[in-house]
Amino acid sequence: MKIQTALAILVTFFAGPCLAQVSKSAIDQLRNGSPQAAERAFTALQTSFEHGQATEYDLLDGYKHFYREDAELADGINQWIASFPESATAYLARGVYYRKLGETRRGTKYIDKTPSADLEYMKRMYVKARRDLAKSLQLHSGSYIAELHLLNIALHDCDGNAAETAFHNATKILPSNILARARYTVSLTPRWGGSYEQIDAFIARSRAEGVPESTLGLMQAIKLEDLGNVAEEKGRLDAARSFYERALPLSRAGGPRFREVYLPDSQRFCRHYKFGGQDCS
Numbered sequence: 001m002k003i004q005t006a007l008a009i010l011v012t013f014f015a016g017p018c019l020a021q022v023s024k025s026a027i028d029q030l031r032n033g034s035p036q037a038a039e040r041a042f043t044a045l046q047t048s049f050e051h052g053q054a055t056e057y058d059l060l061d062g063y064k065h066f067y068r069e070d071a072e073l074a075d076g077i078n079q080w081i082a083s084f085p086e087s088a089t090a091y092l093a094r095g096v097y098y099r100k101l102g103e104t105r106r107g108t109k110y111i112d113k114t115p116s117a118d119l120e121y122m123k124r125m126y127v128k129a130r131r132d133l134a135k136s137l138q139l140h141s142g143s144y145i146a147e148l149h150l151l152n153i154a155l156h157d158c159d160g161n162a163a164e165t166a167f168h169n170a171t172k173i174l175p176s177n178i179l180a181r182a183r184y185t186v187s188l189t190p191r192w193g194g195s196y197e198q199i200d201a202f203i204a205r206s207r208a209e210g211v212p213e214s215t216l217g218l219m220q221a222i223k224l225e226d227l228g229n230v231a232e233e234k235g236r237l238d239a240a241r242s243f244y245e246r247a248l249p250l251s252r253a254g255g256p257r258f259r260e261v262y263l264p265d266s267q268r269f270c271r272h273y274k275f276g277g278q279d280c281s
Contacts, residue, residue, distance in 0.1 A: 035080035042089035066097040088140035095132035214253035221250040248279035
């Protein structure tokens with residue numbers, strides 16, 4: 001997984017059609033100056049999550065509507081907050097919007113090839129995003145998706161302490177989560193300032209806490225993907241292939257979407273060298 005890919009990693013699991021349609025309708029009305037629909041739709045989404053009717057993937061996809069720069073959408077979010085100043089979902093939406101503005105401007109180039117103006121813009125947006133995400137959590141401490149976005153910001157900031165805090169909080173809200181564990185595992189890779197020993201310790205701790213072996217396999221697959229990428233960057237293609245081949249079977253619990261996001265190089269080698277069967281998809 002090249003550093004560009006690592007910087008651009010986004011979880012892209014599909015949401016159920018009904019939730020997606022409700023959110024799309026709410027966004028259309030929000031852009032047209034009607035925040036009431038957004039407030040109803042996203043509050044209902046959070047309630048469905050808390051009642052076990054919506055998954056962490058549904059939450060993530062619902063807020064992906066705020067992943068693009070859009071002046072009318074930004075105005076709509078501000079109007080949403082003005083109309084519902086105690087709305088945790090409104091602040092969450094703006095926090096997500098700011099986070100993606102910064103991440104998109106920063107891009108996927110190596111840091112020494114990224115214009116300083118873009119890095120400064122990212123930092124400013126992350127300050128705003130953290131402020132709004134914190135406000136959302138102040139208004140509703142059970143916002144798993146707010147913690148997940150704070151974890152993503154911490155990863156890009158290479159802030160291990162903040163990443164650990166966000167992961168702990170997210171897991172307290174949803175002990176069975178996959179997304180926060182996957183993102184936290186990524187934050188422990190050497191390219192993000194961690195080490196493979198830290199990943200091993202995290203997996204061991206998770207096993208002792210009763211995390212299912214299928215989920216532990218996903219975490220191990222992320223480690224193997226990174227090891228394969230390091231080997232590939234050094235021109236050790238046989239070693240890279242060995243790591244990638246070991247990663248793919250461990251990813252089955254996550255399905256194609258997990259592999260697309262977290263094992264892109266394993267998939268690339270799989271398709272090129274024609275190994276792995278269905279795990280290539």
